[in-house]
Amino acid sequence: MAKKFETLRASMKPEARARADAKARAMLVEMPLAELRQARGLSQKVLAEVLHVQQPSIAKMEKRTDMYISTLRSHIEAMGGELEVVARFPDGAVKINNFTDIGAAPT
Amino acid sequence: MAKKFETLRASMKPEARARADAKARAMLVEMPLAELRQARGLSQKVLAEVLHVQQPSIAKMEKRTDMYISTLRSHIEAMGGELEVVARFPDGAVKINNFTDIGAAPT
Known part of the structure; x- marks a missing residue:
């Protein structure tokens, strides 16, 4: 075997x-943002409403390969999640908390 | 107790x-980027050399509370680590892989 x-x-x-x-x-x-949204049972329309943007913005955002951490955080929080930024090393992992003071509370 | x-x-x-x-x-x-760098035994000078930037750029970057994911990835990779972007939900966590195609190989 x-x-x-x-x-x-x-x-x-x-x-x-x-x-x-x-x-x-x-x-x-592991999955891209669009798949995660579907896995959470959310439509682009609903997410757009939560984030106070137009639906095409969500579509565009889900196709991006780079963005500000704050943008990603809002997006994930709109899905009911929490963003974690982790630096993984062969001998362990560390959560980076430079970014946790901003945008901590969505909507 | x-x-x-x-x-x-x-x-x-x-x-x-x-x-x-x-x-x-x-x-x-959990720690900020500057503390992580020190924990890895690296100086701003060394990191600046790896990233081909001036030392003040590293100092500035370590104080930022928001940045592009690609910027953060390069920074973490310069320290010998790997960036992981995780969305954590009460019922589980998901690694977001929209960003893994870009900047995968540093230097």
């Missing part, structure tokens, strides 16, 4: 293997 | 109590 797993791993592209390792290590589900 | 703990908790400001709760829940050390 262990052999088979190794065979499978060997057939994976290095990037895919690194991604799988990272996932296993973190033991967290 | 439980009584004493409760007494202590009751004497805490609500914000301090919320912070303590959040810390306990996440079981992660």
Whole structure:
């Protein structure tokens, strides 16, 4: 069985293997913002209302690959969540709290 | 003993109590970027060299309460770490991977 797993791993592209390792290590589900919104059972329309923006802004925002931490925080808080910014090192992880004073309380 | 703990908790400001709760829940050390750099045994000078910027830029950056995720990622990667963006909900946590394609390989 262990052999088979190794065979499978060997057939994976290095990037895919690194991604799988990272996932296993973190033991967290990983997904983009749009998928997370759907998983929370929310529509773009509802989220737009909570954030007092137009629906296309949500669509655009979900496609972005970079944004201000404060923007992301508002977005996640609008879904009922809390943003955590973590720096992971081989010997441990640290939560960065430079950003926790701003936008802590949404709406 | 439980009584004493409760007494202590009751004497805490609500914000301090919320912070303590959040810390306990996440079981992660929490600190600002400057403290993290020191904990990694790095000087502003060394970090500035890795990031090809001037030392005052690092000083300024460490005081910021908001920044682009890509900027933060470069900063953390320059310290030898990896940035994780997590949305935490009462029923679980999700790693947001909208941002993982950009700036994945530093320097």
